[in-house]
Amino acid sequence: xxxxxxxIRQLRKIEITTNALVEGLQSxxxxxxxxxxxxxxxxxxxxxxxxxxxxxxxxxxxxxxxPFIKEYTEERDxxxxxxxxxxxxxxxGSATSKQKKIIEVTASLAFAALKNNDRIGLCLISDRVExxxxxxxxxKHLISILNTLIDHRAVSAKTDLAVAARxxxxxxxxxxxxxxxxxxxxxxxxxxxxxxxxxxxxIAIRVSDLREHExxxxxxxxxxxxxxxxxxxxDTSDAGVRMRYAALVEEAEKTLxxxxxxxxxxNVSILTTDPxxxxxQKFFRGMKRRRTHGRIL
Numbered sequence: 001x002x003x004x005x006x007x008i009r010q011l012r013k014i015e016i017t018t019n020a021l022v023e024g025l026q027s028x029x030x031x032x033x034x035x036x037x038x039x040x041x042x043x044x045x046x047x048x049x050x051x052x053x054x055x056x057x058x059x060x061x062x063x064x065x066x067p068f069i070k071e072y073t074e075e076r077d078x079x080x081x082x083x084x085x086x087x088x089x090x091x092x093g094s095a096t097s098k099q100k101k102i103i104e105v106t107a108s109l110a111f112a113a114l115k116n117n118d119r120i121g122l123c124l125i126s127d128r129v130e131x132x133x134x135x136x137x138x139x140k141h142l143i144s145i146l147n148t149l150i151d152h153r154a155v156s157a158k159t160d161l162a163v164a165a166r167x168x169x170x171x172x173x174x175x176x177x178x179x180x181x182x183x184x185x186x187x188x189x190x191x192x193x194x195x196x197x198x199x200x201x202x203i204a205i206r207v208s209d210l211r212e213h214e215x216x217x218x219x220x221x222x223x224x225x226x227x228x229x230x231x232x233x234x235d236t237s238d239a240g241v242r243m244r245y246a247a248l249v250e251e252a253e254k255t256l257x258x259x260x261x262x263x264x265x266x267n268v269s270i271l272t273t274d275p276x277x278x279x280x281q282k283f284f285r286g287m288k289r290r291r292t293h294g295r296i297l
Contacts, residue, residue: 011146014107044068079119079135079174082106083164084149085182087126088157088226093272094211101207101272102181103149108276109179114142121145121176124152127160129167135176157227161189165196177201183208184256185227194263204260204267205280213249215242 044057047067055069084106090099113120121135122145131152133145161182168178169192178200180193196202215236224231235241260267268283270276 011104011107011150014104014111044070078113078116079121079176080109080113081121081123081135081168081172081176081178082110082145083123083125083168083178083180083182085126085159085161085180085184086124086130086152086154087159087185088154089159089183089185091226092212093209096272098183098207098209098272101270101276102205105205105207105270105276105280106149106181107146108280110142110145114139122148123164123168124148124154125159125161125164126154126156127158128156128163130155132167132171159186159227161186162192165189165192169196169199172200175200177203179203179205181205181207183212190259190263193260193265197264202263202265204265206256206267206269207272208269209272213246215245217242 044060045068047056047061047069051069057068057070060068084102086099090102091097093100110120117137119135119137120142122131122133123129124131131148133141133148159182161180161184164180178196180202182204184204184206193202215234217236217239219237220233220235222231223234234245257267266283268279270279
């Protein structure tokens, strides 16, 4: 992992500058996806034109022979779990590592949640659940989460997002918003995430590096899988090789994006070389618009 002192210094800067993100992030994060479920029941009242017909209480309507609806008030706070991939592939990065970028993004979102007095928890994953901190409120708990992010050393270099999804589906009784931060280099996890999505809101934040999308023309190089240690020699001076590589990456990206969308999982992509504030703000503002118009992610 990157030098601890540098990371702490960066996280302090994030705490200072996160106010610019708070309004945009909270406007998207705090429109509950679970209408009628993730909100508190308020009252039953008579239907008036313009009310959502999906809110009609059919038992009361049948009893009084005129339509009545259930009214709810949104909960004032939420529970967020940051599900952070700490596997070996996160150590890769041309300018900064994917792992460091993931920590920065997690910190920004956690500070935004703190501003709204939300409960926040942490789940560190590789091919197993390596650390789980139950959601709590407060600055002291946030500091504990950040220290865990910085200090924890992964037991395994491999990735299995399905293991994390099954664990969270079992342990979390309260409906929560699960924000998964990973490069999503894992196999056969969409089915378990889709099952998790039936009860919880799931958001995927994909962090990748430009060098993973295209090969530079620098001759023969050895590419190593940071999770398995397997190496392969590639002649990057061959234009055909570079084109085939780019095509394979593009196809994998498309498959993942379509799969997440079909599973009802919102996703945003971030490069290690680019600022993350703009794509996050754009995503969460779009989330707010979609929910306002009654659409799922």
